[in-house]
Amino acid sequence: MRLLTEGRRIGDTYEVERYLGQGACSEVYRVRHQFLGRQAMKVLKRVGTLAQTRRMLGEAVLLSKIGHPNILVGFDQGRLRVRVGDFGLARRADAETGLTSSEGTLAFMAPEALRYGQGASPAGDVYAVGTVAYLLLTDLLPYEDVPLTVFGAQHRQPPISPxxxxxxxxxxxxxxxxxxxxxxxxxxxxxxxxLGRELAPWRVGGRAGTAPGGGGR
Incomplete structure (x- = not known):
């Protein structure tokens, strides 16, 4: 599945015309700039850590300073807001009993859903969001060995602090x-x-360690 689709608008500036090709780390598209005409856009396939993102954006800064007939000219760089794109089959109800069951990736499912067979719940969604947040902040899952930690005593202990x-x-x-x-x-x-109220200080702007009450370094 490609990262961008034809006709998609990127901000108010670019419109995707067609897919051109890909490498190990990115895909390239032909896009139309509303003022500059046709351009090439390189889209990274995965999100890295903050340091890795800065290094990759540094490539765009360097490219914008180099002029040569055999080197592409860099006009712009930026980041897209992450969006949830896969809801899949979140809940299924039994036609006779009306009971629901959950399906999903084990690492993102709450322990009660796996240990006791409980269906989807608001608290289970909170656990999934917590797992996503932990992964974004650390590049690791909170519990790597899911079956062992879900059904065993180890799961009673919290994961390593982010x-x-x-x-x-x-x-x-x-x-x-x-x-x-x-x-x-x-x-x-x-x-x-x-959970949203607790995360509100980090919702707009700022880094993870600079929100009110964040504690800094």
């Missing part, structure tokens, strides 16, 4: 993420609204 793996993560943000991953339902935010 701050211990990434010093840019503030103390308070680490606390919120770990609370979302709490194995016991009473210790976890009840639903996405409650």
């Amino acid at each position: 701050r211990d793996l990434n010093r840019d993560v503030g103390h308070e943000l680490a606390r919120v993420v770990l609370r979302a991953l709490a194995p016991d339902l009473p210790s976890r935010p009840a639903d996405a609204a409650e």
